[in-house]
Amino acid sequence: MRNLKTSTLLFELSKPARRAATLPACDVPVERIDKLLPKDSLSERLPPLPEVSEPEVVRHFTNLSTLNMSVDTHFYPLGSCTMKYNSKRNERMAALPGIADLHPHQPDETIQGMLELLYELQQILGEISGLPAVSLQPAAGAHGELAALMVAAAYFRDKKLLRTKVLAPDSAHGTNPASAKMAGFEFVTVKSNAAGFVDMEDLQSKLDDQIAVFMITNPSTLGIFDKQVSQIAQLVHKMGGLIYLDGANMNAILGITRPGDFGADMMHYNPHKTFSGPHGGGGPGAGPICVTDILGPYLPAPVVEKVEDKFRLAYDRAQSIGRVRSFFGNVGVLVRAWCYIRTHGPEGLKAVAENAVLNANYLLSRVKHILPVPQGDRCMHEFVASAAAIKKKTSVSAMDLAKRLLDYGFHAPTVYFPLTVPEAMMIEPTETESKETMDAFAEILFRITEESPELLHEAPHSTIISRPDEVRAARQPMMRWKGDGNVR
Numbered sequence: 001m002r003n004l005k006t007s008t009l010l011f012e013l014s015k016p017a018r019r020a021a022t023l024p025a026c027d028v029p030v031e032r033i034d035k036l037l038p039k040d041s042l043s044e045r046l047p048p049l050p051e052v053s054e055p056e057v058v059r060h061f062t063n064l065s066t067l068n069m070s071v072d073t074h075f076y077p078l079g080s081c082t083m084k085y086n087s088k089r090n091e092r093m094a095a096l097p098g099i100a101d102l103h104p105h106q107p108d109e110t111i112q113g114m115l116e117l118l119y120e121l122q123q124i125l126g127e128i129s130g131l132p133a134v135s136l137q138p139a140a141g142a143h144g145e146l147a148a149l150m151v152a153a154a155y156f157r158d159k160k161l162l163r164t165k166v167l168a169p170d171s172a173h174g175t176n177p178a179s180a181k182m183a184g185f186e187f188v189t190v191k192s193n194a195a196g197f198v199d200m201e202d203l204q205s206k207l208d209d210q211i212a213v214f215m216i217t218n219p220s221t222l223g224i225f226d227k228q229v230s231q232i233a234q235l236v237h238k239m240g241g242l243i244y245l246d247g248a249n250m251n252a253i254l255g256i257t258r259p260g261d262f263g264a265d266m267m268h269y270n271p272h273k274t275f276s277g278p279h280g281g282g283g284p285g286a287g288p289i290c291v292t293d294i295l296g297p298y299l300p301a302p303v304v305e306k307v308e309d310k311f312r313l314a315y316d317r318a319q320s321i322g323r324v325r326s327f328f329g330n331v332g333v334l335v336r337a338w339c340y341i342r343t344h345g346p347e348g349l350k351a352v353a354e355n356a357v358l359n360a361n362y363l364l365s366r367v368k369h370i371l372p373v374p375q376g377d378r379c380m381h382e383f384v385a386s387a388a389a390i391k392k393k394t395s396v397s398a399m400d401l402a403k404r405l406l407d408y409g410f411h412a413p414t415v416y417f418p419l420t421v422p423e424a425m426m427i428e429p430t431e432t433e434s435k436e437t438m439d440a441f442a443e444i445l446f447r448i449t450e451e452s453p454e455l456l457h458e459a460p461h462s463t464i465i466s467r468p469d470e471v472r473a474a475r476q477p478m479m480r481w482k483g484d485g486n487v488r
């Protein structure tokens, strides 16, 4: 049913001549207007904008803002996305006038504080990853992948080596193959075995002297740590290839182990996942990349350098792949990450990882009695349950369960990813949730599996729209009012 309070468009509320503000009559003489504005640039009609009062506008947007679920309003166990609580303090820090009001065109001497902060963040990210050369420029995780693969391509070009292939396991995030293609490589999928680890035989059969990069997410999207990673790195390095670590979700290993120590040559971070940057709604995020010293010269320019006790943006880097984003990245997100990291300190970051893993294992131990978790009894920061058995028995799918959770005030887990698990439900509680919240989630999930399939097929029942056609919504979005009574 249509909820008038929230789904009415401003255009439908419009009444001729209704206004939020009134302006005094124009006191510029008509002859002068004619001179200033040529006739042929003047419209004959007013633009078709909604005519509404101020309270109508305020209520419209305030009500719209309550339709979404968010980390501030609901438990949000969206696997792989790490929807941890974003502390308000870091928002306040990033909004301080001395930070928020800087202009990226200011000369370096006038932004020494900001450059020092960014320099320190480069150092810290290099230390956490064990990969010392850092660029803060990429604007998101996927953008970091692309930038790092371009760095790899520049390195091989420089060495006059023809390298055409990027490999990644079938459990990889969809951005891995997409980044490989965009960077000009051929993409080859490597199989995972039943336990969810890289199938070493399949990897060996696909390794040749055309390999540029092997991309691995570790812990993987199944929430398990592939202990073969050092062995994989040795094999790939022997063939002259590089290892890329998809570090979007560093939550499980912060301060515990370092990608550079287990064989990675390059990685990206998602500060908007790991370091509590707010995300969702398309950004902004950031995707800083860290690489070995050998790859450092190819990083995007500028990087922040320290010369004596001054900080500068270094553009003069002959081997750099150049700029991948305007100025030096999404600085607001990087400031939040710096605050988060500095607040926790090394021991605190380790505790973040330990608690993220503890929470995920606690929830796994409850959920596995409701839905089987094919890849085992233990996990890292997340786990993947399967609704395949329930679907076979009752026709209730992972999608039905996910949609019904919304009726009970829980954001749905990630569903149907990774593709290697049938009817996948990927659950990541994060370290910021209490035992009570996780208990409540497990109890509701259990209650839902006892409900009638008919009820679940139609869920959600409490939201303003129930099941949009997701393909059509993406392919033919209706974003604009055409002024003739139709939204197109």
Ligand SMILES: *Cc1c(COP(=O)(O)O)cnc(C)c1O
Pocket (backbone or CB within 6 Å): 080, 081, 140, 141, 142, 143, 173, 175, 217, 221, 246, 248, 249, 270, 285, 286, 287
């Ligand atoms: C989120 C994610 C990405 C992509 O990060 P964006 O910031 O959304 O571009 C890549 N890999 C993994 C494993 C992820 O979870």
